[in-house]
Amino acid sequence: MTTGKLTSRQSLFVGVTLFSMFFGAGNLIIPPLLGLQAGEAVVPAMVGFLVTGIGLPMLGIIAVGLAGTIRDLASRVHPLFAHVFVAANYLAIGPCLAIPRTSSTSFEMFEPLLPAGLSLEVARLVFSVVFFTVAYLLAMHPNALTRLLGRITGPALIALLVFVIGAALFDPASSLEAAHATYASAPAMSGFLTGYQTMDLLASLTFGIVIATNIRELGVTDDAGLTREVSRAGIFAGVLMGIIYCGLALVGVNIAAVLPGATNGAEILAASAGQHFGTVGTVVVAAIFLLACLNVCIGLISCCGTYFSDEFPRIPYRVWALGFAVFSCVVSNFGLDAILTFSVPLLNAMYPMAIVLVVMGMLHKVCDGMPAVWPCAVGLTAVVSIATSLRDAFFTGAWLPFDVLPFADLGMNWVVPALLGALIGVVVSFAGKKPQSAS
Structure with a gap:
């Protein structure tokens, strides 16, 4: 029966789904590095980061709910701008950048676990083919994302994050290190600009399509109900991400004395987990990255495929999704450094x-x-x-x-x-x- 409102259980699943779609490679590796580099200035740096890393994306979700889709927003500027900006947005968070980054980052974390003497190029190719094959097959059912991300992989990711962050909470640093670089002079603004790298504001303008589809499948079809439920999901995902971001930053603060020159958040998380749990910790961190990146990859392929199949209906969704998966697989083999540059x-x-x-x-x-x-x-x-x-x-x-x-x-x-x-x-x-x- 259509009530125009989700139950508390359904709303929770949708919120976890949205969190899982947002929380990927960048969300994992950026806060620990910020914590390590900000040191004693970590609080204002995190405030700035949370504005762009959570505040703006949540406003993006709500703005789309209030004013229409990303195309509706961009069309108010000019129809031509809408076509160019929307397409560029989907391509940026999709096959040109964010989707390849999910595979490349996952592989970087599994690299230390590979046998000595194994060709990294061959291993990366095999890993990316398997990774994108799984992501494509799961993205063939976009209406089932709530069941997959909200009930299975999302909770598993959260449980693994609690495992790693909890160890840092129970083993705090005895003193804070001095702030590095721009965090020493303008920590809040540096944190604000660092938040760009999550790409979540761009993603928030597009994820609404898939989330709205899932909410409709659950029985809420009126505009007011959709806006309310999308906003509730956005707030839930934002609060959850904020808690985890702060925990990940604490991991960076605590490991700063051991890895003062670290330049990669993945290295920081692996070192922290290894310090507390040995080889088991390294495996856990690799599993966290794999789950987070796979969740985001599935969501991005689904969103991009849905948008372009609506724009060019002669090409079905499954063909667009396959094309994005294959293209992203090729790009991911250029390596993480090239993608980030x-x-x-x-x-x-x-x-x-x-x-x-x-x-x-x-x-x-x-x-x-x-x-x-x-x-x-x-x-x-x-x-x-x-x-x-x-x-x-x-x-x-x-x-x-x-x-x-x-x-x-x-x-x-x-x-x-x-x-x-x-x-x-x-x-x-x-x-x-x-x-x-x-x-």
């Missing part, structure tokens, strides 16, 4: 636009009354973020006029242009309104 400029270009869209989506009733605000604010943000990212990727050190803007030294030179664009949009909107004649 490519990710930084792409995320720096897209994240500012996504942030502006989400903020305006939360205020869509006000912004829709002044329609010029959308193209002006997002347009100026896009010019600054794309130009800066291209410079950083291909012309490192070259000067841009945007470098003199406020917050440029913090990597946020797009903030003032976004506000200026919004102001211009307000003026243009009011100037374009015809005065009503007195009757």
Whole structure:
């Protein structure tokens, strides 16, 4: 019977499903490294990280629920922008970056367990083929994601994380290390920018499709009910991720004296688990990474396949999903370092636009009354973020006029242009309104 509301048990499963779709490679390796590098400044650094790592993605889920799909949001800027931005978003969180990263990161964790003398190239190829075959087969049933992620792999992942984080909680560091690099001078802002690397804000604009499908399958079909249940799932997933993020950061803080020069969160987690549990700990961490990455891979293949099959219905979902799995398998064999190097400029270009869209989506009733605000604010943000990212990727050190803007030294030179664009949009909107004649 359709009640327009999920039971508490159903809502819990949907929330765990959303958590499992979000919580992947980046979510595992970034907080421990932040904790290690931030040291005594870990609290403000984590506050900044939680804003972009949890706050913005949860707002993204809610904004999509309030204002429509990611296409509905982007179309308010311009139809052409909607086509380009939405496709770029799906490709970024899908086959071009995030999906290959799931396999590459999982393999990095299994590498220490491989027999000596085994060819890493051959091992990586075999691992990626098996990994993406399993992910593709499971993604063939997107409506069953709640049963799979919410009831089986999601709880298993949480249990393994509690195992590793609990060991760090019961063996705290005797003193905090000094903060490294930018965490020493601007910990909160450094944490904020570090949150970009999770890619969760971009993902939040797309995961709503699959989550909404699962909620409909559970009997909630009215718009108000869907918005409410998607928001509840987002809040649950956000709280759960926040607790785990803080625990993972604590792991990094506690191991800092042992690995002061560590540059990889996976190395930190493996060292912590090995310190407390020996070889068993290394196996547990490898299992955590495999589960987390497989969960996210399944969700991303499902989301990307659903979107592109809707956009190009002549090609069925299963063909899109297979194409993304095969392409991602090929890209993953270039190695994790190559994928991460490519990710930084792409995320720096897209994240500012996504942030502006989400903020305006939360205020869509006000912004829709002044329609010029959308193209002006997002347009100026896009010019600054794309130009800066291209410079950083291909012309490192070259000067841009945007470098003199406020917050440029913090990597946020797009903030003032976004506000200026919004102001211009307000003026243009009011100037374009015809005065009503007195009757």
